[in-house]
Amino acid sequence: MIMDSDGSRSGEWIQAFRDSFSPLRNLNLRYYLSGQAVSLIGTWLQMTAQGWVVWQISHSTVALGITGMLGTLPILLFGPWAGVLADRLDRRKVLVGTQTVAMLLAFALAALTQLQLVQLWHVYVLSAVLGIVTALDFPSQQAFIGDMAGMGEVRRAVVLNAMIVQVSRTLGPALAGFIIGALGAASAFWLNGVSFLVVIGSLLMVRSSQVRKFGKADPLREFWEGLRFIGSQARLVDLILFVVVQTFLGLTILNILPSVATDVLHGQAQVLGWLLAASGLGALFSTLFIVPVAQTQRRVGLVVALLIMWMGGWMVAVAVSAWLPFTLLALFMASLTPPVVFTTANGFLQVSSPPNMRARLLSTYVMLTFGMQPFASLFIGFTAERLGTPGAIALNGGLLAAVAMLILATRPELRTWDMNEPLPEVVQEIA
Numbered sequence: 417m418i419m420d421s422d423g424s425r426s427g428e429w430i431q432a433f434r435d436s437f438s439p440l441r442n443l444n445l446r447y448y449l450s451g452q453a454v455s456l457i458g459t460w461l462q463m464t465a466q467g468w469v470v471w472q473i474s475h476s477t478v479a480l481g482i483t484g485m486l487g488t489l490p491i492l493l494f495g496p497w498a499g500v501l502a503d504r505l506d507r508r509k510v511l512v513g514t515q516t517v518a519m520l521l522a523f524a525l526a527a528l529t530q531l532q533l534v535q536l537w538h539v540y541v542l543s544a545v546l547g548i549v550t551a552l553d554f555p556s557q558q559a560f561i562g563d564m565a566g567m568g569e570v571r572r573a574v575v576l577n578a579m580i581v582q583v584s585r586t587l588g589p590a591l592a593g594f595i596i597g598a599l600g601a602a603s604a605f606w607l608n609g610v611s612f613l614v615v616i617g618s619l620l621m622v623r624s625s626q627v628r629k630f631g632k633a634d635p636l637r638e639f640w641e642g643l644r645f646i647g648s649q650a651r652l653v654d655l656i657l658f659v660v661v662q663t664f665l666g667l668t669i670l671n672i673l674p675s676v677a678t679d680v681l682h683g684q685a686q687v688l689g690w691l692l693a694a695s696g697l698g699a700l701f702s703t704l705f706i707v708p709v710a711q712t713q714r715r716v717g718l719v720v721a722l723l724i725m726w727m728g729g730w731m732v733a734v735a736v737s738a739w740l741p742f743t744l745l746a747l748f749m750a751s752l753t754p755p756v757v758f759t760t761a762n763g764f765l766q767v768s769s770p771p772n773m774r775a776r777l778l779s780t781y782v783m784l785t786f787g788m789q790p791f792a793s794l795f796i797g798f799t800a801e802r803l804g805t806p807g808a809i810a811l812n813g814g815l816l817a818a819v820a821m822l823i824l825a826t827r828p829e830l831r832t833w834d835m836n837e838p839l840p841e842v843v844q845e846i847a
Contacts, residue, residue, distance in 0.1 A: 439573040444564045444622040451618025453580045455515070458611025460588020462522055464692055465596055465604035466539060468685050469529065471674035473536050477805065481797020483543050484671040485790040490547035491554070492787030496639035499779025502556040511560060512619050514553035519612035521546050526605030554786075555779035562766050564622065574763045575711070578755050579703045585696025593689020642780035649768065651717070651833055655761035657823060658720050659785040662757050664792040665816040666727055666750070669734070670695065671793050675805040681740050694744040698751030703759070710756045711763070717830035720757055724820040727753035731813025735806040761785075 439445050470483050491498075502510060525542050528534040558574075565573035595604050646652050670692070677688040713719050730750035737743040761781070769777045800808035824830055 437572075437576065439565050439569045439576055442565060442569070445561075445573060445576075447618045448560075448564060448622050449576060449580055451615035452577065453583065455611045455615035456581055456584035457588045457591070458522075458608035460584050460692070460696075461592045461595065461604040461611075462525070462608040464589045464592035464689060465601040466525070466543070467671070467674050468592075468596055468688060469534060469601050470536065470539055471678070473534075473539075477672050477675050477800035477808075478797045479536060480671050480674060481793045481795075481800075483539060484668065484793030484797075486540055486544040487547045487550070488786060488793065489790040490544065490551040491782055492790060494548065494551040495779050495783030495787060498552045499555045499642070499776035500638050501552065502559055502779065503776050507556045507560045507563060508619055508622070510556045511553065512616055514549050514556070515612050515616050515619065517549050518546060518553075519609050519616070521549070522605050522609035522612070526602050526609060529600070529602035529605060554782055555776070558762065558766070558778045570763065570766045574766065575703065575707055575759050578707070578759050579700070581699075581703075583696075583700055586693050586700050587696075589689045589692030589696060591689070593686040593693075596685040596689075638776055639780060642777045645769075645777060646765075646780060646784075650829065652761075652765060652768070654717055654823075654827065654830055654833070655720070655757070655764060656781060656784055658724060658757055658820070659761050659781075660788055661816065661819050661823070662724055662727070662754060663785050664788050664795075665812045665819070666724075666731065667754065668789065668792040668796045669731060669809050669812060672796060672800050672805055672808065675800065676734075676743070676809075679805060680738055681743065683740070687740065690740070690744060691747060694747040695751045698748035699755050701748075702752040702755040706752060707755050707759050711760065715831060715833075716760060717833050718824075720760060721820050721824040721830060723753040723756055725817045726750075728813045728815070728817030728820065731816065732810050735810035735813060 440449075466483070467480060470479050473479075521542050525534070525539070528538050561573050561577055562570045592604050595607070646656065673691045674688055677683045677685075677691055681687055710716065710719055727750045730746050733746040734743055734750065737746055762778075765777060765781055796808050796812060799811060803811065
């Protein structure tokens, strides 16, 4: 009987793993995701090199925090307008435009670095402009995946996109560490700029089926409708709360990894690349092997809560480690959590959203979650300046685990709610 039970569970896992790739039968999605794979590796090349340049110029965790803040603050400021535009405009054309601007910004930073003219304010300005581009790009990009995949496959398409993000998080920083050490940071920026040509080409090739909303736009009213929609769904509220906590207290440690690489582990750019690659490898492993299984679980709320506690514990381990192999292991373990949380929340929101307001709801979701990241970046930058980098990471990890436990204790329904339950009729009324 035990063998039968184990065999059944193994068969379910294998089937879930195979099913996660079913959207690749869609030719348009294959083209688009292939372009994304190349472009995202370039993005991580730039992110790693940009953090290294800021650290070399300033040697300040506050400067690292400010750079992270400027790159994400526009998501909070312009979210209502970005979602409305993404619902009303041709999303494919919007994405071609945002990718083109991002490419030009990468080339500008590459030129400044190559000519040894780059200053801290240059990075701040370019980061802020890229943040504005990202504010429009993100809801368009996420909704565009649904346009190509269709609602029957959108959850799996979201997981596939997450897999590509995590592959890029693994390869990009590792390549960046080698490239920065051998060729200089400017080379990473040039390569990122070139990588945008691939994704722009894929966007020009694909076709999608978008349900656009027409009529006079009132962004703030439509943003409020999005909030009402989300507020009517207890499961969405729970998931978004977990994403907010994870984003604010967990993901921002990536901003100060240059300090970990040099001040704690006494390394250089290559060590920073290894640290970011270990984080990406953990997230990739999670996306490939944990996410497909987690999405088949009936008690997903409990799974998500326990995983966030797990992440907090391993962040504390990162803080106390001064030995590179253990730090890499701890980052790998901590990074198993975010893909489960993000894909669960994103996929459920896409499935439950009316087609003509999907981008608006995704923009609202991004504002409520990643919109908190500017303040989180400043928080960890200033606490690292006061408590030291290990102290700041330990504080964030301890708070992350404690808040997850508090949420689980005060919301007992999390232990029982089922992702596959039908949506209440109130959603359709709001829509």
